[in-house]
Amino acid sequence: MSAGSMERHQVEQLVRQIVRRVAGGAMPQASPIVPAPAAGGGKQATPSNLVVSISARHVHLTDAHVEKLFGPGRKLTPGKALFQDGFYAAEETVMIVGPRRRMLPEVRVLGPTRNFSQVELAMTDAISLGIQAPVRHSGNIEGTPGCVLVGPAGAVELSQGVIRAARHVHMSFEDCEKLGVKNGEFMTLTIKSPQCTVSFEDLLVRADKAAKLEVHIDTDEGNACNLESATEIIIKPQGKSCSCQAH
Numbered sequence: 001m002s003a004g005s006m007e008r009h010q011v012e013q014l015v016r017q018i019v020r021r022v023a024g025g026a027m028p029q030a031s032p033i034v035p036a037p038a039a040g041g042g043k044q045a046t047p048s049n050l051v052v053s054i055s056a057r058h059v060h061l062t063d064a065h066v067e068k069l070f071g072p073g074r075k076l077t078p079g080k081a082l083f084q085d086g087f088y089a090a091e092e093t094v095m096i097v098g099p100r101r102r103m104l105p106e107v108r109v110l111g112p113t114r115n116f117s118q119v120e121l122a123m124t125d126a127i128s129l130g131i132q133a134p135v136r137h138s139g140n141i142e143g144t145p146g147c148v149l150v151g152p153a154g155a156v157e158l159s160q161g162v163i164r165a166a167r168h169v170h171m172s173f174e175d176c177e178k179l180g181v182k183n184g185e186f187m188t189l190t191i192k193s194p195q196c197t198v199s200f201e202d203l204l205v206r207a208d209k210a211a212k213l214e215v216h217i218d219t220d221e222g223n224a225c226n227l228e229s230a231t232e233i234i235i236k237p238q239g240k241s242c243s244c245q246a247h
């Protein structure tokens, strides 16, 4: 997608008007769900402190892109703290513009800033934008589609970085021990819910010293299993690893 074909100036004008109109309208953030853990003991029992969170569509930005979108010298304004220490939903939102001017008007920016900008969508979001976003592990964005981001002070054209973030579970190395898994391995996540129990394969283990035990699924996945009504959650090692280069 080239900026030229989108008549960038016109698009910016149009979307800035809309950004102004919607600015200040907070997008609800899903609260983490902690249903009753699976019964049974042993090394690989699902821990009772397992949290499952729905990660709604969001954007990660570089410092440079924050300034381009929100103004010179601007930094993100931390809003709601996320479950993982140090991470937050920023007050700032951007508009995402796809091909043929299809757009999502108010997408939350998450902080802190990163070394590359990345847009994480659920499949439904990607369809409404007209972007074929592949499932990728965060950071593995080589060859993914781009989009245009528009903020109150300017626009940024991303040549790549629009993905559906692969379902994953954050955990510490101690949690890895307890669950019998390693960073980069896959688990199976089963969410038992009245009339819509779902098992999700290929839940990626993302281990980090400071991480708290938390599953991240997207809004489509959370809706499919009616997460808010979940009665039981089970995670089990799948016995295989991811082959991508992102971890």
Ligand SMILES: [Zn+2]
Residues within 6 Å of the ligand: 168, 170, 216
């Ligand atoms: Zn995550």
